[in-house]
Amino acid sequence: MREPTERRLSDDEMAGWLPLIRTAQLLPQSLDRTLRERAGINHAHYVILITLAQDGDRFVTLSELARGAGLSRSRLSHALDALARRGWIERTSCSSDKRTQSAVLTDEGRRVVRGAAPAHVAQIRGLLGRLDAEERESLAALLSKLLPGIEEAL
Structure with missing residues (x-):
């Protein structure tokens, strides 16, 4: 086995990286296709809806929702507009701070x-x-170790 260098992943690193990145690329597409075909909703919208459903009747701020759904504020805003047009969510101002949208x-x-x-x-x-x-x-433990580094990079 070659020594790792800054410019190239080692064979060992590559053996772990390639399946991980392929999974990361294909999983959202697969989830999206299944939800579109069987339920008529895309995966991004479903994630927003289930995030809201998990919080019961509590109003969720847009900042919290963006973090939970893994979306930028801009993408989230467009998605929420689409969900509101379909009558699936309501947007409102927080009762404690009228500037905060929920x-x-x-x-x-x-x-x-x-x-x-x-x-x-x-x-x-x-x-x-x-x-x-x-x-x-093991999968849960491994992904739990990787996730903080990914979140930090964002």
Whole structure:
């Protein structure tokens, strides 16, 4: 095995990096396709809706939602406009600070989440079902180690 250099990944590093980056590229596309075909919603919108659904009736600020959904404020704003036009969310000002925008799921938005969830859950279980319990634990541990570095870079 070659010594790692600054200009080239070692064979060992490359063996870990290539499947990771390929997964990172293909997974969102796969999730998006399944949700579009089976539930008529794209993955980015679904992530926003489930983030709001997880917070119950609490208003979620746009900053919190952008962080949770992994979107820029600009992309989030466009997505929220589309979701509001469909009647799935409502945008409002926070009661404590009128300058802070927030979003809440509507009853129709909850219906959409409930309708899309089975397809999403089935796809995730199909993917994770290829791993045994120990492998799923290892995957969670490994990704938990990588995630902070990725978030820091953003």
